[in-house]
Amino acid sequence: MTTAIDPVVAYAVEGPRPGLKDHLRDWIPRLVLAPSFALVLIFVYGFNLWTLLISFTNSKAFANFNFIGWGNYAKLWTWTFETDPPSNWYTALVNMVIFGGLYVIFCLVLGLALAILLDQKIRGEGILRPLYLYPLALSFIVTGTAWKLFLDPRIGLEKAVHDLGWTSFHFDWVVNPRMMIYCVAIAGIWQTSGFVMAMFLAALRGIDGEILKAAQIDGASAYATYRRIIIPMMRPVFMSALIILTHMAIKSYDLVLSVTGKNPGGAAELPSTFMYSYTFTRNQMAVGSASAIIMLMTIAAIMVPYLYSELREKH
Amino acid sequence: MGGAAVAWAVGLSGGAHAADSKEVQMLHWWTSGGEAAALSVIKDYLAKEGYAWKDVPVAGGGGEAAMTTLKAMVAAGNPPTASQILGYFALDYAEAGKLGDVTSLAEKGGWAKVIPTALQKFTTTDGKWDAVPINIHSVNWIWVNKAIMDKIGGTAPKNFDEFVALLDKAKKAGVIPLALGGQPWQEATLFDSVVMSTGGPDFYKKAFIDLDDSALKSDTMKTSFDNLAKLRDYVDPNFAGRDWNLATAMVIKGDALLQVMGDWAKGEFKVANKEPGKDYFCYRFPGTDGTVIYNTDMFAFFNVSADRKAAQNALAEASMNPEVQSAFNVIKGSVPARIDVPDTAFDMCGKKGIADVKAANEKGTFVGSMAQNYAQPPAIGTGAYHDVVTKFFHGEIKTSDRAVAELDKAINAAK
Numbered sequence: 001m002t003t004a005i006d007p008v009v010a011y012a013v014e015g016p017r018p019g020l021k022d023h024l025r026d027w028i029p030r031l032v033l034a035p036s037f038a039l040v041l042i043f044v045y046g047f048n049l050w051t052l053l054i055s056f057t058n059s060k061a062f063a064n065f066n067f068i069g070w071g072n073y074a075k076l077w078t079w080t081f082e083t084d085p086p087s088n089w090y091t092a093l094v095n096m097v098i099f100g101g102l103y104v105i106f107c108l109v110l111g112l113a114l115a116i117l118l119d120q121k122i123r124g125e126g127i128l129r130p131l132y133l134y135p136l137a138l139s140f141i142v143t144g145t146a147w148k149l150f151l152d153p154r155i156g157l158e159k160a161v162h163d164l165g166w167t168s169f170h171f172d173w174v175v176n177p178r179m180m181i182y183c184v185a186i187a188g189i190w191q192t193s194g195f196v197m198a199m200f201l202a203a204l205r206g207i208d209g210e211i212l213k214a215a216q217i218d219g220a221s222a223y224a225t226y227r228r229i230i231i232p233m234m235r236p237v238f239m240s241a242l243i244i245l246t247h248m249a250i251k252s253y254d255l256v257l258s259v260t261g262k263n264p265g266g267a268a269e270l271p272s273t274f275m276y277s278y279t280f281t282r283n284q285m286a287v288g289s290a291s292a293i294i295m296l297m298t299i300a301a302i303m304v305p306y307l308y309s310e311l312r313e314k315h
Numbered sequence: 316m317g318g319a320a321v322a323w324a325v326g327l328s329g330g331a332h333a334a335d336s337k338e339v340q341m342l343h344w345w346t347s348g349g350e351a352a353a354l355s356v357i358k359d360y361l362a363k364e365g366y367a368w369k370d371v372p373v374a375g376g377g378g379e380a381a382m383t384t385l386k387a388m389v390a391a392g393n394p395p396t397a398s399q400i401l402g403y404f405a406l407d408y409a410e411a412g413k414l415g416d417v418t419s420l421a422e423k424g425g426w427a428k429v430i431p432t433a434l435q436k437f438t439t440t441d442g443k444w445d446a447v448p449i450n451i452h453s454v455n456w457i458w459v460n461k462a463i464m465d466k467i468g469g470t471a472p473k474n475f476d477e478f479v480a481l482l483d484k485a486k487k488a489g490v491i492p493l494a495l496g497g498q499p500w501q502e503a504t505l506f507d508s509v510v511m512s513t514g515g516p517d518f519y520k521k522a523f524i525d526l527d528d529s530a531l532k533s534d535t536m537k538t539s540f541d542n543l544a545k546l547r548d549y550v551d552p553n554f555a556g557r558d559w560n561l562a563t564a565m566v567i568k569g570d571a572l573l574q575v576m577g578d579w580a581k582g583e584f585k586v587a588n589k590e591p592g593k594d595y596f597c598y599r600f601p602g603t604d605g606t607v608i609y610n611t612d613m614f615a616f617f618n619v620s621a622d623r624k625a626a627q628n629a630l631a632e633a634s635m636n637p638e639v640q641s642a643f644n645v646i647k648g649s650v651p652a653r654i655d656v657p658d659t660a661f662d663m664c665g666k667k668g669i670a671d672v673k674a675a676n677e678k679g680t681f682v683g684s685m686a687q688n689y690a691q692p693p694a695i696g697t698g699a700y701h702d703v704v705t706k707f708f709h710g711e712i713k714t715s716d717r718a719v720a721e722l723d724k725a726i727n728a729a730k
Contacts, residue, residue: 060694062411085712085721088702153552153553172552172553174556175554175555176555177709180555261496261497262499264705265705265710266706266711267709267711280379280383281693281697282694283692283694284698
């Protein structure tokens with residue numbers, strides 16, 4: 001037993017000798033993935049590095065390589081604390097917190113509520129579900145323009161309510177620079193909460209019916225079942241939704257431009273619009289690059305711990 | 316999206332390789348009806364000379380998208396024959412050594428004598444011509460609805476106080492006095508005129524062309540901000556974020572008395588079949604008569620291979636042809652960049668514009684618009700200036716004292 005290896009056992013352990021077919025099977029996924037891997041390597045990570053390089057130069061209209069160290073970051077850092085009058089960067093950060101916070105929280109809450117309601121085996125679900133999901137099919141420009149018109153006091157909501165007779169009704173957020181960012185959040189939430197609903201609905205459908213039956217037999221109320229069993233079981237979906245929403249909020253650009261109309265009073269600035277305007281219209285490419293790197297770092301600060309915890313759980 | 320971009324890139328490079336000496340490749344953002352019609356004047360002229368026109372239109376009002384495309388084409392070593400370009404962008408390309416040379420044509424045509432002197436800063440580099448201006452716009456105009464003017468019994472205001480009095484009259488009559496789009500560039504464009512009206516051309520030049528600290532921080536600048544604040548009382552509450560052409564439409568429809576805007580607004584009146592003198596008036600911004608705060612559209616000529624040079628020269632000569640400039644600008648609503656073009660084909664606003672440019676050029680009151688980046692590069696114009704003016708107008712900066720200090724600070728930081 002110890003010296004001679006039983007050929008049957010050996011076969012079971014090592015498998016048949018690998019033939020050409022098996023080599024191919026091993027290599028095809030790699031070959032197929034190679035071009036996209038190379039593209040991602042160059043066009044994502046390569047350009048990230050390029051932007052990082054530019055952010056240490058004094059590039060203006062065109063990229064150059066006169067390195068000036070941390071100057072651009074120092075500038076952004078000073079601007080972070082310039083509140084009266086608010087610097088563009090300060091406004092961008094504050095708006096990011098307001099918009100990002102509202103967007104993520106409301107999308108999660110509304111998405112979950114819609115998913116739970118839709119999951120009650122109601123009639124017409126087949127019609128309702130795509131209805132909620134439909135806004136996602138629109139581009140942010142369309143959503144933004146539509147909401148801008150809808151909220152415009154002269155032609156939209158306020159006028160309609162006035163025409164109905166409630167003349168003291170007042171809703172001018174979309175033309176009030178200080179409130180504009182909330183309108184951007186409203187439009188964004190409208191667009192995305194249906195998508196979050198679809199994610200949650202899929203997760204709800206994936207929960208084993210036996211567990212729910214067991215809970216029922218134990219006499220758990222519907223609320224307790226959701227609160228203690230279903231929602232905790234959906235933790236991975238929450239994480240995915242959170243990640244998707246957070247990065248959508250940080251990179252949001254077209255929505256804010258279309259809702260606010262070119263940023264009056266500089267009050268609707270977001271890091272993304274800041275980055276674009278400094279890089280391309282104000283000819284301060286290096287400052288724009290530095291802000292882009294800060295955005296990347298912000299996303300990384302959220303993504304890296306998430307990826308780390310996800311990968312660790314699998315091993 | 317990705318696929319389309321690739322196809323587009325391939326199409327571009329394919330076109331460039333196939334380019335022979337009989338093709339003009341032109342990048343521009345004149346895609347709206349009137350603008351495209353104006354451009355076809357040049358196109359037709361070149362067709363008669365046997366040159367094919369290869370259009371590279373990149374839509375988007377202010378040309379931001381087009382400038383980004385141009386940057387990519389030039390960086391890839393595949394520049395168009397020429398590109399529509401604004402102010403300091405031309406100087407940026409010249410500085411980077413990307414522009415060609417049409418000096419021999421300029422000498423032959425005597426361009427230096429017929430193009431306003433101040434404008435030549437943008438078309439020449441070290442005495443070398445590398446761009447030509449096709450038109451001159453000016454921003455210190457007001458556009459007044461005649462019917463409302465008659466109704467409220469207003470007359471043409473001669474100075475800033477009369478202007479405010481006129482606006483007051485409209486307000487009392489229950490009309491929106493001032494149609495304004497609350498976007499940074501529109502507010503800054505309005506402020507150009509306010510500063511000119513408050514301080515006069517010498518002050519304007521000292522502050523915005525020379526960036527003289529004492530002028531920027533002066534009481535005159537403070538008064539200018541105070542005057543701007545006065546105008547805030549005459550806009551409707553929903554002005555924030557409105558596009559300029561919607562503001563023009565308010566004047567056309569009679570919802571508002573007047574708009575302060577560059578002469579591209581005339582195109583909107585034209586499309587609505589309104590006639591100057593009959594349906595609307597064009598006045599210089601009160602207190603700025605005799606001065607022209609200009610911006611201009613130019614064609615920059617890039618360093619191209621020898622076989623494309625003939626086509627480039629043909630385009631340059633066509634653009635500077637007096638008849639072409641006349642026909643182009645009649646359609647576009649601007650005035651010819653050449654001051655020797657007869658004004659016979661133009662309407663009364665165009666005639667006044669042409670006369671004003673000529674007079675202002677002689678008097679030295681022909682100055683670049685700060686808001687449109689013709690006084691300073693975009694880091695200062697679009698950057699510092701727009702920021703401070705819009706923050707002041709929307710109350711983020713509360714007093715004119717503060718606004719003056721912030722303007723000086725922002726401009727010095729952006730220098």
